[in-house]
Amino acid sequence: MSFAPRTRLSVSTFLKLSVLAALATIALKTAAWWVTDSVGLLSDAMESFVNLAAAVFALVMVTIAQAPADDDHPYGHSKAEYFSSGFEALLIVGAALAIIWTAIHRWVSPQPLQGVALGVVLSVVSSLINGVLAWAMLRAARDHDSIALEADARHLMTDVWTSVGVAGGVLLVPVTGLLWIDPLLAIVVAANILREAYGLLRRSVDGLMDRALSDREREAIAATLARLASDEVRFDHLRTRRAAGAKFCQLHMHVPGGWTLARAAAKRDEAERGLINAVGGLRVTIELLPVGQEPVGVQTTGTV
Structure with missing residues (x-):
């Protein structure tokens, strides 16, 4: 008996699901706030609007990132994903400031909560929707190596x-009679999502500034080059960079000047295959040079 291979959903499909989930949670959380008049639940609902805007923008950026390379963009459009995570971070900052402003007003003029049980149930249902989708998206982000999908998943x-904490706190208000718990929870929510915004902005800036590959990936590259190096062949001037899911590696390969072009090209092909096998999705550029020759203006750094 044979089984068909599992179909892997695309990044775009997951982001479309994120848009639908955001619409559903906006409806549920807004209803929860309407029923209870809780500023904590209101802050939770406002974050869902951020989720919606972020998912839509991420979908647009991922579509651009998947466009093939052209004359004006010879390295492709992968970096568009970093604009997605950066935009999401800015939206989060705006939502957090609005939440803090609303919470301060409620702190000054506290209001009793109504229909707490129903409001909490609606909030919990929305959390289940987000939780299931976020778990699936995090797994897919690793499979696709997509920062836009990972950012959206971690936000969810x-x-x-956040919703779990707010719901628990709202339940405490009628039990304790402490009305200030509600605005305090809203401020805690705002502080938490500001922390998240900082992390997303830092990753976006790192990506736009051509951050090197991870330590694990660079170690795999170094181990492969060490295995291929010999008394006749050496590698140096290794540089790596990441552009969202795209990974790039550039280096020099020095071979004896007496080698034929065919022999040198075959050795270079072996090195390229080895590097691609060591780091999935790696795009390799190897410049061939005779032993003892260095490009003008380039200083020797590391040699393998």
């Missing part, structure tokens, strides 16, 4: 824990 997961 943060939203889940």
Whole structure:
């Protein structure tokens, strides 16, 4: 008996699901706020609007990132994904400031909560939707190596824990009679999502500034080059960079000047295959040079 291979959903498909989930949670959380008049639940609902805007923008950027390379963009459009995570971070900052402003007003003029049980149920249902989707998106982000998908997934997961905390706190208000718990929770939510915004902005800036590959990936590259190096062949001037899911590696390969072009090209092909096998999705550029020759203006750094 044979089984068909599991179909892997695309990044775009997951982001479309994120848009639908955001619409559903906006409806549920807005209803929860309407029923209870809780500023904590209001802050939770406002974050869902951020989720919606972020998912839509991420979908647009991922579509651009998947466009093939052209004359004006010979390295492709992968960096568009970093604009997605950066935009999401800015939206989060705006939502956090609005939440803090609303919470301060409620702190000064506290209001009793109504229909707490129903409001909490609606909030919990929305959290389940986000939680299931975020778990699936995080797995897909690793498979696709997509920072836009990972950013959206982590935002959703943060939203889940935020909702759980807010719901628990709202339940405490009628039990304790302490009305200030509600605005305090809203401020805690705002502080938490500001922390998330900082992380997303830092990753976006790193990506736009051509951050090198991870330590694990660079170690795999170094181990492969060490295995291929010999008394006749050496590698140096290794540089790596990442552009969202795209990974680039550039280096020099020095071979004896007496080698034929065919022999040198065959050795270079072996090195390229080895590097691609060591780091999935790696795009390799190797410049061939005779032993003892260095490009003008380039200083020797590391040699393998």
